[in-house]
Each structure stands twice: as structure tokens, then as C-alpha cells.
Amino acid sequence: MSAIPLRTIHDFPGGVHPQENKEQSTRTPIAIPPLPARLVLPLNQHSGAPAQPVVSAGEHVLKGQLLAKATGFVSAPVHAPTSGTISSLEMHPVPHWSGLEESCLILLPDGKDEWCSLSPIEDYRTAEREELVERIHDAGIVGLGGAGFPAAVKMSSRKASKIHTLVVNGAECEPYITADDMLMRERAAQLVSGIEILQHMLAPEQVLIGIEDNKPEAIATMEKACAGKAGIEVCTVPTKYPSGDAQRLIWLLTGKEVPNDSRSVDIGILCYNVGTIVAVHDAIVHGKPLISRITTLTGSALSRPGNVEALIGTPAEHLLVFAGIDNDTFHTLIQGGPMMGHTLDTTAVPVIKTSNCFIAGTAQEFPAAPPAQACIRCGLCADACPIELLPQQLHWYAKSQNHDQLQHHNLFDCIECGACAYVCPSAIPLVQYYRAAKDEIRTHKARTEKSERSRVRFEQRQARLEAAAAEKEARRKANAEKARKLKEAKAAAATAPEKSEAKAEAEADPIQAAIQRAKAKKAARAAGTDSPAKPAKPARPQLSPKQKELKIQLSMAKAQLKKSERALPQMEEGSPEANKLKDDIALVQKQLEQLQTEFDAASSAPAEAPAATEKPVKAKKPALSDDEKKRKIELAMKKAALKKAERALAVAEEAGSDQVDTLRQARDEKRQALADAENTGVQA
Amino acid sequence: MDVLSLESVIYALLALLALALVFGAILGFASERFKVEGNPIVDQINDLLPQTQCGQCGHPGCKPYAEGIANGEPINKCPPGGQATINALADLLDLEPMALDDEHGEEKPPMVANIREDECIGCTKCIQACPVDAILGAAKQMHTVITDECTGCDLCVEPCPVDCIDMVPIATTTQNWQWPLPSSSEQSGMQLIATDKQGEVA
Amino acid sequence: MALIRQTSPHASGKNHTNHIMRMVIVALVPALFVQMWFFGWGALVNVLWCSVVALGAEAFVLTLRKRPLAFYLKDGSALVTAWLLAMAIPPGSPWWLTFVGVSFAIIFGKQLYGGMGQNPFNPAMLAYVLLLISFPVEMTSWLAPQGAGVDPMGLTDSLQAIFAGHSIDGWTMATPLDVVRENKSLTMAELWTEKPQLDGLTGIGWVWVNLAFLAGGLFLLKQKIISWHAPVGMLAALGVMSLLFWNGTGSGSHGSPIFHLLSGAAMMGAFFIVTDPVSGATSNKGRLIFGAGVGILTYIIRVWGGYPDGVAFATLLMNMAAPAIDYWTQPRTYGHRKPKRGMAKSE
Ligand code: SF4
């Protein structure tokens, strides 16, 4: 390392010093746990759009093979961590705050651990930047330190060409976690190689590696590994949570602030976690996609805490057993650190790309939060907040759901670091208030946007309907006008019968012609609007028109039956209505059976004339069913109407409304109409 | 208490008067200077309505109800908007917030329509009913709902002659899951009362 | 095995509200002893009686509000209010006076606003002012300190004075602040020789009481229970004001800075009243301003106002200004060019 002037470290406001608890997991080197019996690979392990599976159940895959491809640029693919068989795509618990399930590919390893063919880049120094970015994207590399933002996105930004500083985040400020620490101790060479790749791609003036001063071994190793490398500097930052937050670290090392409405790229700085950079090295130099990561296993419920290189998708259970879990004292499972991590409901969740740590805690280690007391406005939270927010005000406004004030007080700048809740003497779960409020505001925004869209759609439709109505009205007027003229003409003809009759004829004719023309035009237009949808027809070619017809009837009858059956229990047993309805049901059931057999017959004798065009069928069928179909539909409608009337009546009777009589009358009428329709049906 | 002479009382009054005048002038100026050039009140009301267009308020859509409100109709007739909308309207119109008028229905969680596609007979009746054109399909074609555009208004359910439209609640996924506020039942309230009870029992 | 579900952070600092309140009480103990030494047992009886009334009043309201008793009584905020009020009013005040004061502080000053953390005014000071306005005679009847020619009241005398309504006339004496304020004819030097209660820097006993409060305050600072901003703001402002307006030792003298800093409720106010987090400003800058405001107003009221001591009034006035101070002292959030002042526009 050439003589570089000692860097000034810019302290950031606030911050806290929670108990570190790091030594437990740094006593042993990074271990490799045995292959688990199955791997669970969520399709959405990153921020952005979920990946889309490209393999199907039962398929055999090789280690490193693409399983799900990225959908869009802000997305990341998923690869097979080992060779084996894809058993299914199913919903499975994932490490998410909500405890909800997500769709995951389940891979059953075959134990051979057989790599697919890899294509490393021979010499990245001669490779184009675009190609390298693409490699990094295709390797599924996301930020391994936290949110899992796809790594390639930042470096492909147009502004990435003006990067002057690359910040390498090895601060690891969260208590308990030592994954980055161990990585730097054991894989310094790969890390430096990864940094050199990024140097080649981004050409920054300086590379600053920020490490908290509580990791002397890592600092020493990195200093040795970076010795003599131009432009790379290892910087020690004081231990203070949350120095590992990217923007905090950028401030510590450069004294530059990222404006709230932009990203660090905009001020010429990129920040990557050390794990991410090692993954970049693996992807470029070895051609390996991201299929494993270093995860810390710690907490008092483990007898062998330490770091493991875990395959993505390994169930936490498997790792905890490997680390010697004591199920009697095991009480809390946290993914991530105690400050920002979240509790998990089950040990079935897999390691995902962002799982830097699993803490298996005991009840003494993580006691239940004491009940929250009132905020005494002590201001300790404001002193601890690294962003200089006013957590007590935010808490107050979040409680009263005052969204305007929350936004005004910069709620969305909160990094949810938890420093405020850590110091709060009243044990208020401040961070949860902020998260809830943020979610609420986001949902609210989405809802407003949607309702705005609905409004526009509604208005457009309204305008369309109005235009149609206006057109109709105009036509009606024109007709009336013409009728009037005709009448006048007739009157005139009455006075002068001989001459005018011919004239009226002549006059009427063009009118008729005009009406005909308009009709034709309208029909043509209707056909025109219909036609774009028509191509959908071939999508279901297996149903002949007759079958379709039957199917429609079948489903209508089914629906009717269902409606009637649903109504039955509402009626008193033995009442005339109920009996009538039962008869109806029996009738409909019979019809249904008949239709079903007809339909089955039709489908079991597929395509009566296979090679023939549809014409003969069509020609035959309308003769057979045009009438019948109309009648059936009518019948169905009448029944539905009766059903509605009955429902209304029931409601009215229940409420003792004075409309009962009118409703009853309406119902009787409907029933009569139905009976008539049925009779005509039977006769026909 | 000779300090409290008539003179000092008069001075005090004069000072108050002067203050009142100054502040009055400032307020007057501010209200002129920062006057909001608002859109007409109907549009402002309409912006607050949920645009579900369900007609439960007794109007053929939200805009007509907005007009109704502008003409003095009660603000508590919109079940899809629920209490939140009523409160927002009360805020806008400077009225007392009231409870939802349950004559028009109850507040329900947001729903979307779902057409069971293999039962659809393509009658287009639902298309005609849908106020926001959220149903795609043509005569005798299977129809489908554009979930993102569906407002959950329910209007397409009744007209369907084969009853193949269901209203389903929008499912919670990891994508749209929301953090709950630490509720009093979860935090202080229940735990406290529970501990207190324990204390009493013990 | 059921895994528990909790929101982050899963670690927490050692500070706890109950602990803070306990520490405040501990820090008040030296001053209580000094008060007892100079003014007799009345001081202790006051404190005990106030504590009982405060807890009773708190329990009463909590029952009405259907809140769990044990949890809220344990937070100690009622006790702190009781102690502060008890130590601010003259020892040996009749029981009904303290009863009215403490009940008012708890019920109206605190619980009616929604309980701990919600009160815009310092409850103890609110009650103090109420008492001062309603019962000016009782509230200004300070006992003569030991060494000013009268022996302090014994336990029996105190109990009789407080609970049986025995007159305490034989024991009372104007406080140094009163003497200086009312003085129209004598120079300072003459006053100091004339009046038995004036001695040394400010007056017998008062120096020590104030120093005891100062010691308690320093303890709280050391324990990081309070921050230095508000006390320093107040004492500095009081000192500067009394220096600026110090008009010598003639008969119209307002008193020297030392006299102001070490008499009346100056130290108690600086370390125990303006540091009340609930009703004060929240940011450190805000606290400095808040404290300075109290200091300035205290001086003004002492010198030109109608009452001998102004800490209570000054505190209440600044309580009213606290939201405005918060409004103007919002820190600049990271990544924002300017601090966003004030409230969101509602339109
Ligand atoms: S630390 Fe807690 S009690 Fe103190 S001001 Fe913040 S939220 Fe309120």
C-alpha cells in the first residue's frame, strides 16, 4: 500500500452500542454442513419481480443449472444449488416478516453434486463491461448484506460510468452476525480479486473497505491482502450501530451525503457488501452462479455456534441441528441480527440469498418485550436516530394515523434500524409503528391510484354510453321526423289522391333505404368490434358447436339447480312454496341428467363428421335447438327472476315490511310466467 | 393596588386592540396570498369517493353521489368507502363525521370478481353491468375479469344467468402483506390486563 | 415448540421509564434532608402525605378509566409529581392544602390529559400555581430556617400544624426573596444585618437547600437520566439576566446573580422542573431554548412581577411555548437540504 494519508472518519449522529455477542460464532472456521434431504428455493429471494421457473416437476437438474429466470432487469434468476430432481413447485414458508408462504421450487438432491458445464471468463481484463454486467446479472447475484437488491442493476446505471468511489461494506455492525468477518478472514484473496473486477468495470478513483474496529483479525488480513494494490484502502471505523448501513458507511468514509431523493450512484459512489463482491469473483472467474452463502448460526440455544457455507435453499432446521440445537431451551428464531432481523415462526424456512444469520435464542436471551408504556418525550430516541428524525413525533403521528404529518416528518427516510426502539425507556415498539405506517401509506397511495383509474374508466364508459344513447336518440328523432313528413305527405295525398300516392311512395323509399343503410352500417360496426376477439375461438377447438350448445345448457341448468337448492332451506318445510320448489328441483335435476347424457354422447362421439366443415352441424343444429335454446334461456331467466322475487319477499317478510303484498304479487306473477313458459316448453 | 389605575387599563386595552389589528391583517393577507385555487367542490368530493361505482349509495356511480353531496345529501351512504371516506368527507366539508348508514350496506374487505371461466356462457351481461369495463370478452366467448381494474362493486354478479361470478377477497401475499400497528390488544392492553388478572388470581 | 413472534429490535437498552422515575426520587433525597434540617419535620411529613395522596388520586382515576392499577402505579410518575410539589410548598402547610394541590396535579394536571406523557403542563407546577393563587397566605408562610432565631418545628408540632390546624405563626418568616422584593428603604448591607433570615450568600438554609438540589441534579446528569441542556440554559439565562439588571447594592437592588441562582426554587427548577421531558421541548437545542426561557421569565417575575418566586409561572409559560420550540428546532434529516419546519400543510 502506498503512503495514503490517514483518512478522516466522519462520525454520524446518533447510533447505539448494543452488546456485540460476536465472539461466540468466530471461534471455528467456516464449516460446510452435510447436504440436506431437500432444498427449498423461493422464487423471490430479492427485491424486484419474482423469478419465473423454467423447469418442471420431475426434471433432473445439475448443480448450477438455471431453475427460474429473471423477469425483467430488477429481478434475479435462481439456480440449482446441487444436482437432483425438481419434485414440485409449491407454497412453502419463507423467511418473511409476515410468516406467509411463497411459491418455492423443491429440489431433492441426488447426492452426486454434479456441476453443469460452467463457462468462466478467461480474462475479465479484456472483457466488455456490458458482458460482465450481464454475467453478474445472470449469476443471480443480489446484495448479500440486506435487502437483496440485484447487484447488476446499480452498476449498469448510466451514472455508473462516473463512479469515483467504490465503498466495500465490511462494517457488519449488527450484533451476533459474523458472516462478513469470517469471510474477510478466510476469503480475502477472492474478495480482493472481486474488487479488482469491479475496479476494471467501474474504474473508480478509490476503493474504500470499511471495517468496524471490533474485527482486528479481519482488518489485519484485509490489509495484508490489499498491500500493494493501487487505489484500495482498508479503513477502520469505530464500532457503532448502524455503521453498516450503506449510507452511514459512505458518510463515515467520505463525508458525503446521499440526497434523500436519489441513490448513491447519483453522487458517484457505489457500495457493495463483501459477500456480494466474493460472489462476483465466483461468477466471473469460475463462472459459478450464486448458489451458496456464508451464514452465521448463533444464539445461546446452539452448542456449536459458528459460520457455515450453506447452500441456498437449505432448511434452517438442518443447519440448526448441525450447529447443535438444544430444543429444550430454544425459544426464538431470528433471521438477521437482533436489531433489524425478524423472528420466524418455523424452522422449516430455507436459507435465502439474504440470510446472513440465524439466531436460535433462549428465553433469557430474548425475553418477551415488556409492555409498552406511554412516551415520556424524553428525547432519547431522537438522540439515537442516525438519520436525525424525531422518532417520538413519528410515533405519535403513526399512532393517530396522521399520514400527512408522517410524511412531513420524513417517515420514509427512516431506515428501520431500531436504534430508537433500543433506547426507548418506555419500551415502545417504535419500529413497528413506522413499518405499519409506511405500509399503510403505500397501500393508501396504491388505492388512490386505482380509484383514480376507476374514475377515468367509469367516465370513459359513461361518455361512450352517452354517445350511443345520443346516437339512438338522434335516429329516433330522424325517424319521427320522417314519419311526420310521411303523414303530412299522406294528408296531402288525401287531398290530392291521384298524384301524391306515387310521390309518397317515392319519398318513403329513400327513407327506407336510409334506414336500411344505417342498420347495415351498425351491424358492420358491431361485427368489427367483435372480430378482434374472434381469434380466441380456435383456442378451444375440441368442442363442436353442438357440444358447446349443450354445455351452455348444462351449466345453466346446473346454476339453476344450485340456486333452487340454495333457496330451499330458507323456506319452511311443507309450505306450498317449498313443495313447489322441490318439484322444480326434481324437474331441473331430470333436465340436467338428460342434458348431461346428451352432452356426454356428443363428446364421446366427437366430430360427427371429422373432416367436414362445421356447416353441416350448424345447419342441423339450429333446426333442432334454436327454438329450444331460446326457450331454455328464457326459462332460466324466468326462474332466476322468480328466485330473486322470492328472495326479496323473504327479506320483506322477515322485516315485516308493508311491501310484502306487492312483492308476493310480483312473485306470483313471476311464478305464473315461469309455469307458462314451462308448459309451452313441454308442449313444444 | 393603585398600580391598577384607569390609565394602565386603557393602555392594556389599546395594546390588545393593536395586536388584534396586526394579527387580523396578517391573517387576512395570508388567506389572500395562499388561497388555494381549488377545483370545484364536486370534483373534490368525487376525489375522495372510492370510485367503486357500485351504486350502493343509490346513485348510478360515484360522481352523481358527489353531486348529491354537494347539494346537501348526507355523507354516510357509501359502504365501499366506509368510515375512512366519511371522515375524509367530513374533513373536506367541515361537517361532523357520522357513522355509516347501514341502509346502504356494510363496509366489507376489498374484493375482486372472479369468473369461473369454464362455466361462462359468454352472454355479455356482466360486461354490460360492469361500470369500469373491467370484464373482457365477446358474445359467446368465455369472459374474464381484469383483476387490477375490478373495483369489487358486485354489479356483475346478479346479472349472470349461470351464476358463475364469485366475489373473492383479495388474498394476502408476502407482496401486499402489511405490518399491523402494535395494537393495544397485542401490546399494553391485553398483556397488562392479563398480568393484572394473574396477580388477582394469585 | 412454539417460537415467539416479535418485532425488531430484539435487543433493548437498560434504560427504563420506571428506573428513570426512581432515580429522580433518589436524587431528591439530599434536598429533602437539608429541608428537614432547616425547616423541621414538616418537610418529611409533607412529602409522605403528598405521596399517599398522589397514589390514591392516581389509583382513583385509573379505576375510573378502567386501567390496570399495578402497572401504572409502578411507573413512579405520580410519586415524582408528589415529591416535587411537596418540596416546593412550605413545610408544615395544612393537610388540606397539600391534598388539594396533589389531587389537582394528578387528576387535572395529568390524568385528564390522558395520563403519563400526555400532559402539556408540568403537573406539579400547575398545582403549585393553583395553590399560590387560591391560598396566597398559606403558600407564602415559609417557616423560619434553623439558625434564624427560631428553633425548627419538632415532629409533634409539625403534625399538629399540618393535620390539626394549629397555627404556625410563631414559626413563619418571610423568605429571602420576599424580603429583597418588598424592601424599599434599606440597602443590601443593611438588609443582611437587619433580617435574621438573611445571612451568608443568600439566606440561612436556602443556600444549602439549593446546593442539595444541585447535587441531586449532578447525580442525574451523571446517570444520564437528564441532559445538561435545559438546566444549563435556565441557570445561564437566570445568571445573565441578574447580571445585566444588577443595579448595585442600594435600596432598590434586585439582588446579585449569586443571590438569584441560589435562592428560592432556582436549582430545583433547573434540575427537576425544566428537565421534565413530558412538558418540555424534545430536541437538545430546544431544551436549551426552553431552559433559557424559563430562566429569563423567572427573573422577570421575581423582580417585576407580583409573586416572590417565578419558577412555577415561568415553567408553565414555557410549557405553552414548548410545541413552538419543537417546531422551530427540528433537526435536519439526513439527505435533506433543509430541516422541514413546522407542520404539514393540510391542503
Ligand atoms: S425514547 Fe421512547 S419515551 Fe423517549 S421520547 Fe422516544 S419514544 Fe418517547
Ligand code: SF4
Ligand atoms: S428506526 Fe428509524 S427513527 Fe428509529 S432510529 Fe432508526 S432511522 Fe431513526
Ligand code: SF4
Ligand atoms: S356507494 Fe358505490 S357508487 Fe356510491 S359513492 Fe360509494 S363506491 Fe361510489
Ligand code: SF4
Ligand atoms: S368485474 Fe364485476 S365486481 Fe369487478 S368492477 Fe366489474 S362489475 Fe364490478
